[in-house]
Amino acid sequence: MSMRKPLAIFISALMASSAANAAEIYNKDSNQLDLYGKVVGLNYISKNKSEHGDKSYVRLGFKGVTQISDELSGFGQWEYNIKTHNAESMATDSATRYAFVGLKFKDFGSIDYGRNNGVLYDVSSFTDVNPEFGGDSFTKEDNFMTGRAKSLATFRTSNFFGQIDGLSMAVQYQGKNQSQTLVTGDHKDDNGEGWGASTSYDLGFDIKLAGAYARSHRTDFQASDKNGQTAEAWTVGMKYDNSQLYLAAMYAETNNMTRFGIKDRQYANKTQNIELAAHYLFVDGPAEGLQPSLAYIQSVGKNLNEVSNLNDQSKNFKGGKHDLVKYIEVGTNYFFNKNMYTYIDYKINLLKKDDYTRATEVNTDNILGLGLVYQF
Numbered sequence: 001m002s003m004r005k006p007l008a009i010f011i012s013a014l015m016a017s018s019a020a021n022a023a024e025i026y027n028k029d030s031n032q033l034d035l036y037g038k039v040v041g042l043n044y045i046s047k048n049k050s051e052h053g054d055k056s057y058v059r060l061g062f063k064g065v066t067q068i069s070d071e072l073s074g075f076g077q078w079e080y081n082i083k084t085h086n087a088e089s090m091a092t093d094s095a096t097r098y099a100f101v102g103l104k105f106k107d108f109g110s111i112d113y114g115r116n117n118g119v120l121y122d123v124s125s126f127t128d129v130n131p132e133f134g135g136d137s138f139t140k141e142d143n144f145m146t147g148r149a150k151s152l153a154t155f156r157t158s159n160f161f162g163q164i165d166g167l168s169m170a171v172q173y174q175g176k177n178q179s180q181t182l183v184t185g186d187h188k189d190d191n192g193e194g195w196g197a198s199t200s201y202d203l204g205f206d207i208k209l210a211g212a213y214a215r216s217h218r219t220d221f222q223a224s225d226k227n228g229q230t231a232e233a234w235t236v237g238m239k240y241d242n243s244q245l246y247l248a249a250m251y252a253e254t255n256n257m258t259r260f261g262i263k264d265r266q267y268a269n270k271t272q273n274i275e276l277a278a279h280y281l282f283v284d285g286p287a288e289g290l291q292p293s294l295a296y297i298q299s300v301g302k303n304l305n306e307v308s309n310l311n312d313q314s315k316n317f318k319g320g321k322h323d324l325v326k327y328i329e330v331g332t333n334y335f336f337n338k339n340m341y342t343y344i345d346y347k348i349n350l351l352k353k354d355d356y357t358r359a360t361e362v363n364t365d366n367i368l369g370l371g372l373v374y375q376f
Contacts, residue, residue, distance in 0.1 A: 021338060021375050022063060030067035037061060038375035042132075048365040054085035055369075061098065068103075075112070076101040097148055107162030113153045118145025119172045122198040123210045123237040126248040127275035130293050131331040131343035132369040137250075137273035137299040138258050142189040144174070144231055145196045145214040146257065151175035166202035171195070178219050188265050192217025194231075206242040211235065218256060225305055227269050231257040235273075244283060250275040258299065260324050261307050261360050269303035271324065279333075289336065293345075295329035307359045317359040324362075326350040331369075339376060345369040 022034035037060040046052045061079030068074055079098040086092050102112025117125075121139060124146070128135025139147045153173045160167040174194045179187050194216025202208050215232040223229050235252035252273040260266055279293035301324045309315035331345030347367040351357055357364050 023376055031064070032066075033062060033064045035060075035062050036376065038373055040371055040373050042369065042371045045368040045370070046363075046365050048363045048367070051363055051365065051367050056084045058082040058084060059097070071106045073104045074102070075104060075110075100152070102154075107159070109155060109157030109161065111153070111155045115148065115150045116152045116154060118147060118149050118152065118174070118214065119154070119170050119196040119198040120144075120146045120212045120214050120233055120235055120252070121148075122170060122200065123212045123235045124250055124252065124275070126208075126210065126237040126239040127250045127277040127295065127297075129246065129248065129277055129279065130295050130329050130345060131333050132345035132371060133327070133329045133331070133347040133367070134277060134295045134297060135275065137275050137297050137325050138233065138252055138254050138271055140259060140264075142177075143259060144191050144194060144216050144233075144257050145172060146233065146254075149174065149191075151177055166204070168200045170198045172197070172214075174216065176217075176219075178221075187219065187221045188259055188263065190219045190222060191231075192219050192222075207238065207240050209236075209238050211237075216257075222256075222267060225267060227256050227267065227305070231255065231267070233257050244281045246277075246279050248275075248277045258301070258324065260301060260304070262310060266305055266307065268301040268324065269305070271299050271301050273299045277329075289334055289341075291333040291335065293329065293331050293333070297325055297327055297329065298323065299325040307356070309359045309361065315355070315358040317356045322356045323351060340374055342372045343369075345371075 022036035025035045026033040039058050040056055042055040044051050044053060044055050059079065059081050063077045064075060066074045077098055077100060081097050082094045083092050096115060098115055100112045100114030100116045102110055104110040124135060124139045141148045151174055154170060156170045158168045159165050172195065174191060176193050178190045194214060196212065196214030198210065198212035200208055200210035213234045215230065218229055218231050233252060233254040235250060237250035239248035254271045256267050256269065258268045258271045260268055275297050277295040279291050281291040282288055302321050304319050304322060306319040307317040327350050328348040329345060331343060333341050333343045335341040349364055349366050351362060351364045353364050
């Protein structure tokens with residue numbers, strides 16, 4: 001039986017939303033609750049020991065909506081990631097991915113608060129579509145408003161308050177987050193107060209354009225690198241998506257925002273980032289359900305501060321310009337049906353062993369990822 005267009009449309013939606021396959025578990029008295037999740041058996045093969053072995057995880061979440069009046073509704077979402085490759089006796093690094101609550105005012109827009117995506121991800125999500133590797137030139141969790149982060153208040157409107165079809169906008173504020181322990185605390189997840197905005201426009205013909213900007217205060221600890229009190233970034237992107245063929249490109253620049261160095265505890269004075277991604281879904285014939293992908297990811301750091309390896313003082317990077325991320329992704333998904341798929345993804349690392357990679361302990365080896373996924 002051919003999957004054809006319905007599955008193509010479903011998979012396209014799945015790439016854009018982790019809750020696209022949600023199961024309704026309650027719908028009564030104007031209240032609806034959907035449960036979603038997936039179980040991923042994942043293994044990495046690499047010469048780098050830290051990137052080799054079992055990387056399996058389970059992800060669970062729910063989305064709820066309640067109708068308050070004809071013009072007003074409330075909503076909430078929670079999602080948790082559970083890493084399963086550790087022994088039961090060991091502490092895990094499982095964590096909440098999303099947790100936010102909000103109000104939607106019919107055509108006017110919505111406002112929500114909690115742990116959510118930063119507005120810069122409204123653009124970088126265009127290229128974060130590969131089976132396993134990709135979308136990480138400058139996007140990181142808990143790194144200002146580049147990816148998932150906490151203390152975010154977000155206003156969004158679609159179709160420009162219901163007046164212009166295809167034009168969407170968002171404005172976001174992030175509260176200050178700082179480690180309470182100034183000496184021993186891990187400050188890489190800190191941020192000062194900040195704000196950001198994004199906009200996108202659907203041109204028709206399956207083409208969408210987007211842009212975003214964010215600016216934040218840096219904490220005193222972050223500013224001790226003498227690079228200034230402000231972190232900022234801007235990004236532009238475009239995508240073409242006709243449910244089978246997907247093409248996307250993103251360019252971004254950041255200042256004092258992109259982490260690098262030992263355990264990502266330094267910040268690049270400036271980065272220039274480019275991401276290109278493509279995939280194609282076969283919907284007929286012997287290759288039905290196959291979705292090969294190809295991507296190129298690069299982040300160039302400029303005016304980088306000096307880095308010394310704490311474990312080996314002879315490994316020293318004197319600073320300046322260097323690639324922080326650079327690789328080619330080649331992979332494929334194979335969808336058995338809407339609930340089950342498998343994938344193979346190969347990260348061809350273009351970083352070489354040199355003063356920078358030795359000082360920062362950045363991986364320079366290739367990685368092969370093998371995954372089997374059940375989702376609901």
